[in-house]
Amino acid sequence: MQPYELSLTVAADAIRARKLSPVELVDSVLDRIEEVEPRLGAYVTVTAERARRAAHEAEREVASGRPRGPLHGIPMGLKDLIDVAGAATTASSRVRAGHRAEADGTVAARLTAAGAILVGKTHTHEFAYGLTTPQTSNAWDRDRVAGGSSGGSAVAVAAGAATFALGTDTGGSIRVPAALNGVVGLKPTYGLVPRHGVTSLSWSLDHVGPITRTVEDAALVLDALAAHDPRDPASLATPSADHRPGADTDLTGLRVGVPGNYYFDHVAPEVETAVRRAIDHVESLGARLVEVEIPMTRYVQATQWGLMVPEATAYHERTLRAVPELYQADVRILLEAGELMPAGDYLRAQRARTLMRRAWADLLADVDVIAAPTVPATAAKADQPALTWPDGTVESVSDAYVRLSAPANITGVPSLSVPVGHDAAGLPIGMQLLGRPLGESVLLRVGHAYEQTRPARELTAA
Numbered sequence: 001m002q003p004y005e006l007s008l009t010v011a012a013d014a015i016r017a018r019k020l021s022p023v024e025l026v027d028s029v030l031d032r033i034e035e036v037e038p039r040l041g042a043y044v045t046v047t048a049e050r051a052r053r054a055a056h057e058a059e060r061e062v063a064s065g066r067p068r069g070p071l072h073g074i075p076m077g078l079k080d081l082i083d084v085a086g087a088a089t090t091a092s093s094r095v096r097a098g099h100r101a102e103a104d105g106t107v108a109a110r111l112t113a114a115g116a117i118l119v120g121k122t123h124t125h126e127f128a129y130g131l132t133t134p135q136t137s138n139a140w141d142r143d144r145v146a147g148g149s150s151g152g153s154a155v156a157v158a159a160g161a162a163t164f165a166l167g168t169d170t171g172g173s174i175r176v177p178a179a180l181n182g183v184v185g186l187k188p189t190y191g192l193v194p195r196h197g198v199t200s201l202s203w204s205l206d207h208v209g210p211i212t213r214t215v216e217d218a219a220l221v222l223d224a225l226a227a228h229d230p231r232d233p234a235s236l237a238t239p240s241a242d243h244r245p246g247a248d249t250d251l252t253g254l255r256v257g258v259p260g261n262y263y264f265d266h267v268a269p270e271v272e273t274a275v276r277r278a279i280d281h282v283e284s285l286g287a288r289l290v291e292v293e294i295p296m297t298r299y300v301q302a303t304q305w306g307l308m309v310p311e312a313t314a315y316h317e318r319t320l321r322a323v324p325e326l327y328q329a330d331v332r333i334l335l336e337a338g339e340l341m342p343a344g345d346y347l348r349a350q351r352a353r354t355l356m357r358r359a360w361a362d363l364l365a366d367v368d369v370i371a372a373p374t375v376p377a378t379a380a381k382a383d384q385p386a387l388t389w390p391d392g393t394v395e396s397v398s399d400a401y402v403r404l405s406a407p408a409n410i411t412g413v414p415s416l417s418v419p420v421g422h423d424a425a426g427l428p429i430g431m432q433l434l435g436r437p438l439g440e441s442v443l444l445r446v447g448h449a450y451e452q453t454r455p456a457r458e459l460t461a462a
Contacts, residue, residue: 105197172405179430313338
């Protein structure tokens with residue numbers, strides 16, 4: 001096994017035991033980037049010289065008995081919405097040509113302080129306003145979408161071109177590409193991870209979180225990120241917590257909600273089969289399955305778009321008027337549509353969100369976790385505009401991918417996507433676990449228990 005194939009947890013243990021040096025690990029990942037990047041297009045820019053300098057410094061610190069923790073010497077990719085001092089934050093858009101960040105965003109600063117090493121900035125769907133990331137190819141099939149908007153981050157991790165990465169999630173943008181590329185994606189509770197220094201899409205829906213190879217890896221990254229930052233008005237003042245799951249895979253007493261509506265409607269048969277099989281496996285570990293009804297489902301799409309569209313348009317108001325021709329057509333159309341939305345629609349979406357949060361709080365009082373598909377279908381062909389369901393319903397690819405992930409953004413509850421198999425074409429399938437606000441430890445415990453008791457996954461050949 002090459003160093004680039006190691007999970008964060010395994011690599012950290014090897015570095016701590018002096019069996020692997022940060023220089024060896026970073027060199028291996030950079031070589032892997034050089035090998036796969038021409039085919040996959042995961043990165044906006046690769047910071048090879050910076051990474052090698054940091055790796056040598058990390059090696060010296062570890063050798064002198066000054067390890068900073070489990071992220072020390074670990075190569076990471078950052079979605080190119082996240083500011084890194086002196087580097088461009090392009091948001092994968094011509095609008096940001098020539099931009100340079102003056103300071104690190106909070107999450108970049110915290111990961112650097114923890115010893116993580118930046119190897120590059122990863123592609124996003126332009127300004128995170130889309131679910132496909134067209135610049136990037138799926139890690140399992142170059143002719144299929146990577147998912148979005150954190151497609152570059154998910155593909156980099158899946159292909160071994162980063163040991164972990166950060167993404168952002170406004171309507172599923174961490175979990176969707178994680179599911180489509182066979183890796184782990186965590187959208188934390190709204191406000192748990194600060195967003196200062198991260199380009200916004202929709203400030204009341206935006207989240208930042210990790211994309212990793214294993215659930216335990218996600219917990220290690222979350223521990224480095226989660227702390228209050230007064231520069232983010234939504235940042236929560238919560239006690240520090242160790243989110244790492246223990247070795248125990250016994251889930252006796254845990255109540256897992258299985259939706260009887262919404263989450264299994266208009267879902268590809270292979271996706272439903274894989275997810276239900278995974279849920280049955282969780283039951284075999286001692287959990288009790290409880291059928292639940294998802295509330296207010298008819299309002300999900302209208303509420304998601306009713307919040308996101310006007311907030312995104314407000315953020316882009318000045319540049320949209322000054323340089324509209326620099327935006328890609330799909331994003332420009334959405335931004336211009338936001339200018340036509342009445343204030344009353346936005347206020348009604350806010351009211352619907354308040355009611356939805358209350359209804360979900362009641363739902364989660366009766367179960368500890370909800371288990372469901374992350375996305376209703378595996379990765380679509382890059383030129384495929386829509387999905388057609390057996391009843392004749394036609395749904396755009398973006399609407400299909402956001403449909404099952406949006407409720408967690410609207411309500412702010414945490415959601416974890418874990419790989420649970422492949423379809424007949426070999427494309428990955430993801431299951432999402434949703435929990436109570438600040439219930440990340442429970443989600444990670446369940447995901448880790450599942451992961452530890454199923455056959456080990458391999459990196460894609462890319």
